[in-house]
Amino acid sequence: MTLVSIIVPVLNEEATINSAVSRLCRDFPDCELIVVDGGSTDATAELAAPHATVITSERGRAKQMNEGARHASGDILWFIHADTAIDPEALGQIRTALADPAVTGGGLTLRFDRRTPALNYLAWTSNARARRLHHIFGDQAMFIRRTVFDALGGFPDLAIMEDLEMSRRLHRRGRLCLLPAASTASARRLVAHGTWRMIAFMQYLKLLYFAGAEPEAIRARYTAGPRLFPNRPPRAARGSCT
Numbered sequence: 181m182t183l184v185s186i187i188v189p190v191l192n193e194e195a196t197i198n199s200a201v202s203r204l205c206r207d208f209p210d211c212e213l214i215v216v217d218g219g220s221t222d223a224t225a226e227l228a229a230p231h232a233t234v235i236t237s238e239r240g241r242a243k244q245m246n247e248g249a250r251h252a253s254g255d256i257l258w259f260i261h262a263d264t265a266i267d268p269e270a271l272g273q274i275r276t277a278l279a280d281p282a283v284t285g286g287g288l289t290l291r292f293d294r295r296t297p298a299l300n301y302l303a304w305t306s307n308a309r310a311r312r313l314h315h316i317f318g319d320q321a322m323f324i325r326r327t328v329f330d331a332l333g334g335f336p337d338l339a340i341m342e343d344l345e346m347s348r349r350l351h352r353r354g355r356l357c358l359l360p361a362a363s364t365a366s367a368r369r370l371v372a373h374g375t376w377r378m379i380a381f382m383q384y385l386k387l388l389y390f391a392g393a394e395p396e397a398i399r400a401r402y403t404a405g406p407r408l409f410p411n412r413p414p415r416a417a418r419g420s421c422t
Contacts, residue, residue: 182275184323185212185254188232189244193262194222200262201231207268212254216244241318242342246334249326258323263366265293266321270361274323277357284328284350286357287320292367298375299367310358314351318343319365320358328353339399341389373406381406 186204190197197215204213213232217225218239228234237247249257256278260266270288277283290306292299310316322343332349335342350356370378388398 181210182256182278183212183254184208184210184256184258184271184274185214185249185252186258186260187245187248187252188213188215188228188260188262189218189237189241189248190215190220190224190228190262191218191239192220192222193224194220194227196263197224198227198231200264201228203265204260205231207266208271211258211271212252214248214252216248218244240337240339242335242337245342246337249329249334252326255326256323257326257329258321259318260321260363261318261365263368264319264321265364267361267363270321270359270363273359273361277359278323278325280355282354283325283357284354285316285322285324285347286359287316287322287347288359288361288363290320291362291364292370293364294367294371296375298379299370302370302375302379307358310356314347314356315344316347316356316358319363321363322347324350338395340385340395340402341398344386344389377406 186208188200193200201213201215215228215232215234216237217234218237225234233251235247235251237244245259256274258274266288277286287310290303292303306317306320310320316322328350332353336345338345347356367375385398385402388401389395
């Protein structure tokens, strides 16, 4: 049977890592499980160690996933976020899809861990985008054929959008599949900032990327959050009435 290596990049995931790796061990016991810590300052690495091979890496999702792949033994590399729950049926579907040599990789059908009109819309459009434009993002649990991954030199070393760029490169090499098994992502950041606002904000960031903006500048804008004028001081600091 083809060996699948699950690679989980983490940074300060103390609250979620134990349940995440325990669930992966339970549902996919014949997979190699590698957790790549990007310098956590909490107990993430210690909590993961009883369940997975834990390695350390420079911070940055692309760097961490590439380092995990470097240590992996599998012919299939499967990249899963710590705050994402995966349908157990996904593994069989991945192996079936990659039995076709024309398939280079793919992802799972996105869902969120809560349901609202905005979140349902975002999941629907994300899955439609993956089917029609072949753009697969990290919260869809991207899987990649190892030989193709190595031929491409791994994920591009970008501060952000490394998953988007990798899916574009994979599609140039062959077919990408969106599988019916669900990847259920956490909606915590979306809800905290307002889902509709975040949907518009993420489209704006993608437009910046396609327009040629520096990924480090896009990452800084993402970190600042979906504020209209992220570098302006608060109203009180400008001497305005409140």
